[in-house]
Amino acid sequence: MSLNRSVLASVEDEEDQSSSSPPTSSIDSETYLVGFIIANIVGLQYYSGRISGREMVGLVREPLNRFDPNAIKVLNTRTVQVGHIEKKVSGVLAPLIDSNLVHVEAIVPKNPKNTFRFKIPCHIHIFANIGSFESVKSAFLRSGLCLLSDNDPLFGTSESMVVKDKKKTDLDAIFKLVDQNLSQNAVNGEIEPPKDLILTDLFGHQKQGLYWLYHRENSKELPPFWVENNAGFLNVLTNYESNERPDPICGGIFADDMGLGKTLTLLSLIAIDKCNVSTDGKCEVIDLDNEHPVIMSRKRSRNGSKKQKTEECQGHVGPKMTLVVCPPSVFSTWITQLTEHTKRGKLKAYMYYGERTQDVAELQKYDIVLTTYSTLGSELDSSTDPIKKIDWWRVILDEAHIIKNHRAKQSIAVSKLNAKNRWVVTGTPIQNGSMDLFSLMAFLRFHPFSTKSYWDTLVQRPIAQGNVNGLSRLQALMATISLRRTKEKALIGLPPKTIHTCHVELSVEERKLYDEMETEAKNFVAKYIAKGSVMNNYSTILSIILRLRQICTHTELVPPDVRASLLSYNFEDASNKPGLLKKLIFLLQDSEDLDCPICLSPPSKIIITSCAHIFCENCIIRAMKCSISACPLCRSRLTESDLFSPPPEYAPEVDKSSCKPSSKAAALLKLLEASRTENPSTKSVVFSQFRKLLLLLEQPLKEAGFKTLRLDGAMSAKKRAQVIEEFGVSGGGGPTVLLASLKASGTGINLTAASRVYLMEPWWNPAVEEQAMDRVHRIGQKDAVKVVKMIANESIDERILSLQEKKQKLAKEAFCNKGKDEKREINLADLRTLLSL
Structure with a gap:
């Protein structure tokens, strides 16, 4: 392995320093159908996208459109633009979409051949949370557009309902068929890595994974949810028909459990690029001067005979270069794996980070280019960086869950990369919820799931509302494009x-601070729930929740101003109680070895009760909380108002050393x-x-x-x-x-x-x-x-x-075949649970 080590020395931290808070899009995210409008798709003559019949279409905001800042473009299932939503409708919809008040889904209701030449009618369905229904309806009323809601006689003509009623049985049958044929996607073979490049013997599960990776890259199968019929090819989810065979998905989601050696398996896949290989692992190193190396594989046909097959690089990919995108902390893993497991000098790596070349020809000297998500995000608007000028043979997103926010610059940047083979690598493809998968679909360019409106309609909304169809589609999707093995099933002999x-029981001081902060949090959230304004005050709620979590760990994590406002008990000074003060003085003077009756140690932060007994402040408060609020010695009834602090001249010195654990x-x-x-x-x-x-x-x-x-x-x-x-x-x-x-x-x-x-x-x-x-x-x-x-x-x-x-x-x-009818996102009910409301 060779590596530009001067770059390695300059690598600085760029880890995701996310706040300790839940995803901001999840609370109160449940939306429902407000109604639908009938609008025209216009400008068909300017775009190549076509609608073949009753078909779902994607609506995408286009705020930078130079002719209309309210533009909403329309995409067909293949994500090819068909046209735009007419201006009188987009002028109303765009502000609602931009303010996150609504999201929209659309379907062309019938075969468009009988419509006007340059426009097609479609049904646009408007969804919002219940609290926003009236403001959404008012926006359409003011504009003069007819929003057909559930109290309108024409509401029953909504094409979405017709599709749901007519296609349910067909879709269920399709998913049943997918489940029955999952074995087609199972790992049913092994590949030995090229021994001339890979020094280490792979475990059995790694050889099987290498087999799956290699054949995914060379697959000619139809993508999931596509079938071939007499008319050509049909997408069974969107009803899109095409005479052209859809491109296969070259790549997928490599989701093996963490710690199973995914990096070495991927290095073995990269090593195959330099060899003529077969499934028996024999390897002949290819002349690296050849700009279009050829992979030769022998594939058994159904009758058992061997069939020679040649796969040549398509398009203008050039040398079989692999781009690896990862967090900077993972650089060391790739470098270590290259050093330990590959023959020196056989695979050359370049770190595109910090001070880096802008010369495409220089990068093309390397087999592997390592870069970070932040680097690509910072170059999103640049037209000169060489990463964008290369048609990569393969792009690997390592720790790909980092791009779960599809709106982030780094997520957009990786989705725009040009590559023949695309790999998402993460042991945790789903962290917060199913929405995490959308940005992975966008990177994989798995149509139509790579368009958000399709994803919302087919997966996200059904799952959020507990509809089993959404989970079924997600399961079928993951079964066909992902590989996941757990440590329990990999049989690698890991110790348990x-x-x-x-x-842990909180101390009295911690408990008091926690209880007061939780009371404040409950009051805030209850008030916002009553007003229907949880999302408008989201940051305030999260800030209070963060403080609760910090108190549970260490009160010193909470800012001093917060502690000062909540921590002190403000006990009444015993000076105002002459009789009690006299007893206190007598007790302190008469007993040099005075101990707290609870902890049997010299009292810390002395408290004298109205019944003239001395305790540690923490001890007596804890005792009152855990019992019937009675004095532990004489059983007299006690409340907080019955506790008094001594005057300063009688208070013992407080330990001012560093904060206790x-x-x-x-x-x-x-x-x-x-x-x-x-x-x-x-x-x-x-x-x-x-x-x-x-x-x-x-x-x-x-x-x-x-x-x-x-x-x-x-x-x-x-x-x-x-x-x-x-x-x-x-x-x-x-x-x-x-x-x-x-x-x-x-x-x-x-x-x-x-x-x-x-x-x-x-x-x-x-x-x-x-x-x-x-x-x-x-x-x-x-x-x-x-x-x-x-x-x-x-x-x-x-x-x-x-x-x-x-x-x-x-x-x-x-990753399994069964699901239950329940909601699985963090929602308002979960927020109530967090605060015991």
């Missing part, structure tokens, strides 16, 4: 992984000490999404005798690689605890030196946690892995766990 939950931190210390007692050489990784917590943990761990390292998003990729290398060194005296950022460490790194994982707080989507766990539980791990989740009792932590279970269920069902 067990997940435990450590329930939180309840979770104290519990973590006990777990780490127990693990050290059991085996002093055991290494542990402590994950948190809050960088400040990692800093707060360093001192107490040091005082407890642990040698620690820290890995977070503020470090450069080079520094992170050094930390990982140092942590991996075995032997006594080395670091045994790695304090790691959940987001910065969740992708592309190998932490198999550790066998213990501690998650300090639950993350919104369980996929991020799984990525972190599987940095430890992956190929190369020799010991059983124990994962511990730190969960604060009676808090938002526990409720997040219940949301995680729903998301995990959706992710699993996307």
Whole structure:
């Protein structure tokens, strides 16, 4: 392997530093049909797209149209433009779409041959959340457009209802057929990697994966949901007909579980490009000076004979170059895999990052070009960067879940890349919900699912509203274009992984701060729900929820101004109670060894009760919360107004040393000490999404005798690689605890030196946690892995766990054949659950 190492040294951090909040598009996302309008598609003479009959069409806003900023273009199933929605309609719809008040779906109601030459009528269905119905209806009323709603006699003519009623049985039959034929897409063979290039023996599941990858790239099969009939080719979902055979999908979703060696499998696929190969693994290195190398494969026909087949590079792809797009933390993984598993000099790699060449000819000297999502996003509007000028043989999106936001620049940039073969590589293709898959479809150019309006109609809306058809389509889709094996099924002999939950009781101070913040959150959300304005105040709600999550982990994470406003009890000074003050003075003077009757230690932050007993502030408040609010000594009835603080001259000195560990931190210390007692050489990784917590943990761990390292998003990729290398060194005296950022460490790194994982707080989507766990539980791990989740009792932590279970269920069902009629997105009901409303 050769690599421009000067570029490697300049790699800086660009990790996604997302806020600790749920997806902003998910709350209150359920929308319903307001009604439909009949509009014309105009300008047909200017575009090549055609409508063949009753057919769904895609509507796409075109705000940069130089003739009309309200333009809405119309695409057919093949995503070829047919025309535009007429101006009088788009002028009303565009502002509603741009403000996210509505989204739209459209269908041409009948065979358009009998219509006017340059326009076609279509039904545009308008969807909005219930709270926006009246404002949407008013917008159409003011414009003079006729919106046919459910109280209109003509509402029953909605073509969407007709299609639903007439096509339901047919679609169910199609999906049943797809399920019956899933074996056609199963991995039923193996390919050995070229031994002249790949030094390492692959596991069986990797050879099978290589077989699937290779044959997906050379497939001539019809894309999913297309059938051949007497008239040509028909898309059974959209009713689009064509005389031309649709292009096969060369690529797909490589979704093997994390830690199963996907990178080495992909390197083996790239190595095949340099060889004449057959399924028996024999390889002859191709002359690299040949700009159009040929892949030769022997494929068995049905009668068992061998058939010679030649696949030549199509179009102007040129040399079989592979572009790998990944987070910067994954650079080290690709470089390490190239160094360890390939013969030196056989595969050349270039890092297109930082200071980089703008010369296409220079890039074409390399087999692999590595770049990052952020680099492509930053060059989205540039017309000079060489990445866009190359017709890549293959583009691989590693850790592809990063582009789940289809509106982000980096997502748009990767979708515009030119490539013959397109691969989405991620162990977690679904993190928050089914919408995560849309941007993957856009990159794969899987029509019609790559157009958002089609995706909404066929998948997103049915799933959000609990319609089993949406999940069925998603399952059929994933079954035909994706490969996913879990560790349990891969049979690679990994040691077991067990997940435990450590329930932590918050201290009195933490509980008080938490309860007050949760009360404030409930009041806010209840008020916004009543007004129907949750989304308008979304950032305020998320800010309060974030504070709740921080309190559960460490109160020092909460900004000082928030703590100051909520933390103090403001107990009445005992100076105003002469009789009580006299008793307090007597007790303090008479008892030099005075202890709190609850904790049996000298009282911290003295509190004297109205019944003249002295306690620690934390102890008496905890006792009152856990009992019937009575004095633990004399059983007198107590309320907060019966507790008094001593005057300053009688108050003992308060410890002003650095902040004490939180309840979770104290519990973590006990777990780490127990693990050290059991085996002093055991290494542990402590994950948190809050960088400040990692800093707060360093001192107490040091005082407890642990040698620690820290890995977070503020470090450069080079520094992170050094930390990982140092942590991996075995032997006594080395670091045994790695304090790691959940987001910065969740992708592309190998932490198999550790066998213990501690998650300090639950993350919104369980996929991020799984990525972190599987940095430890992956190929190369020799010991059983124990994962511990730190969960604060009676808090938002526990409720997040219940949301995680729903998301995990959706992710699993996307790859199986059965689903249930229930809603699977985070919605308003989930927000109520989070806050116990």
